[in-house]
Amino acid sequence: MSNMINMQSIVDAVLSEWPEHEIYISKSLSGYTEEERAHVERLSERICALAGDRLPDFAASYKWLCGVFNEEQIAFIRTGKYRRTSFAEANAEVYANKDFMQKYMEGLLVSQLLWSNHARAFLFHDAFIDSLKEGTRYLEVGPGHGLYLATAALNPRCAVVEAWDVSAESLEQTAASTRRMGISRPVRLAQRDVAEVGRRAEDGEPFDVVVISEVLEHLEDPLRVLKNLRTFLVPGGRIFVHFPINSPAPDHIYLLTSLDEVRAMVEEAGFRVETAEEYPTTGYTLKRAMATKATVSCLVIGVNP
Numbered sequence: 625m626s627n628m629i630n631m632q633s634i635v636d637a638v639l640s641e642w643p644e645h646e647i648y649i650s651k652s653l654s655g656y657t658e659e660e661r662a663h664v665e666r667l668s669e670r671i672c673a674l675a676g677d678r679l680p681d682f683a684a685s686y687k688w689l690c691g692v693f694n695e696e697q698i699a700f701i702r703t704g705k706y707r708r709t710s711f712a713e714a715n716a717e718v719y720a721n722k723d724f725m726q727k728y729m730e731g732l733l734v735s736q737l738l739w740s741n742h743a744r745a746f747l748f749h750d751a752f753i754d755s756l757k758e759g760t761r762y763l764e765v766g767p768g769h770g771l772y773l774a775t776a777a778l779n780p781r782c783a784v785v786e787a788w789d790v791s792a793e794s795l796e797q798t799a800a801s802t803r804r805m806g807i808s809r810p811v812r813l814a815q816r817d818v819a820e821v822g823r824r825a826e827d828g829e830p831f832d833v834v835v836i837s838e839v840l841e842h843l844e845d846p847l848r849v850l851k852n853l854r855t856f857l858v859p860g861g862r863i864f865v866h867f868p869i870n871s872p873a874p875d876h877i878y879l880l881t882s883l884d885e886v887r888a889m890v891e892e893a894g895f896r897v898e899t900a901e902e903y904p905t906t907g908y909t910l911k912r913a914m915a916t917k918a919t920v921s922c923l924v925i926g927v928n929p
């Protein structure tokens with residue numbers, strides 16, 4: 625890892641907080657191909673830039689987040705269900721809870737490197753951004769820590785960059801992320817519940833791309849939201865969906881259990897599926913993850929016909 629200084633900084637910060645995590649980390653980071661490693665270092669560089677001199681705090685938040693997720697995992701194994709079922713519960717306990725949300729998004733940022741399914745989802749998003757045409761109008765729903773949004777805003781092909789999030793804390797973190805990445809052009813951030821959003825005259829021109837990563841499983845009716853988001857896209861526009869299956873978390877309420885179900889939902893919302901990928905959680909093959917109901921990140925790109 626000699627030429628991977630940013631990755632090493634993140635690993636060092638986490639291990640100094642949590643030495644027992646070493647086996648998991650080496651399992652996660654040893655599986656990348658040579659080509660993936662260069663991208664992973666670019667990802668690490670961004671995470672370091674976003675965390676800045678608070679990297680040790682972000683590492684502590686990551687350890688805390690893993691504890692919270694483990695509790696959810698134990699309940700999921702016992703019941704086969706997510707613990708919460710309504711947006712109101714998740715909103716009160718998570719999105720509107722500033723302290724919880726701050727640690728959650730900080731920890732989730734570190735997981736973008738250390739959980740191999742998250743790292744591969746980021747690389748998939750990076751390749752997607754690189755494939756966009758000049759002048760793209762980009763909307764992201766639920767940017768959270770702001771890593772994906774900052775990546776889009778850094779890319780000159782994205783002419784317009786806008787994001788909506790229901791959580792004030794997420795929007796603060798996203799705004800801070802764009803500042804830390806040195807993005808000076810305007811990025812429009814709005815506090816909006818995507819389940820309540822209908823297209824209005826003042827919404828202006830439709831978008832070429834909508835990115836919704838790790839948000840649909842937080843919603844009571846993700847199909848309705850996908851149908852609604854289609855009305856914000858130009859004909860031929862694309863939706864980037866990242867939907868984790870079998871993925872218990874404090875704010876996950878909608879359970880899907882296969883890539884086929886994710887794909888079917890995107891199709892039922894009226895999109896033609898262009899690409900679909902699945903990345904199992906660290907240390908699992910896809911077969912083993914499906915057999916044991918371990919988390920798999922499902923990535924689907926749909927085209928608005």
Ligand SMILES: C[S@@+](CC[C@H](N)C(=O)[O-])C[C@H]1O[C@@H](n2cnc3c(N)ncnc32)[C@H](O)[C@@H]1O
Pocket residue numbers: 719732765766767768769770772788789790791794816817818819836837838839842843866
């Ligand atoms: C798990 S984070 C995902 C962050 C990032 N997109 C990623 O993939 O790592 C979920 C984000 O979605 C936001 N969110 C949840 N429900 C939402 C809703 N109904 N409308 C808008 N944003 C929502 C949360 O506040 C949070 O910022």
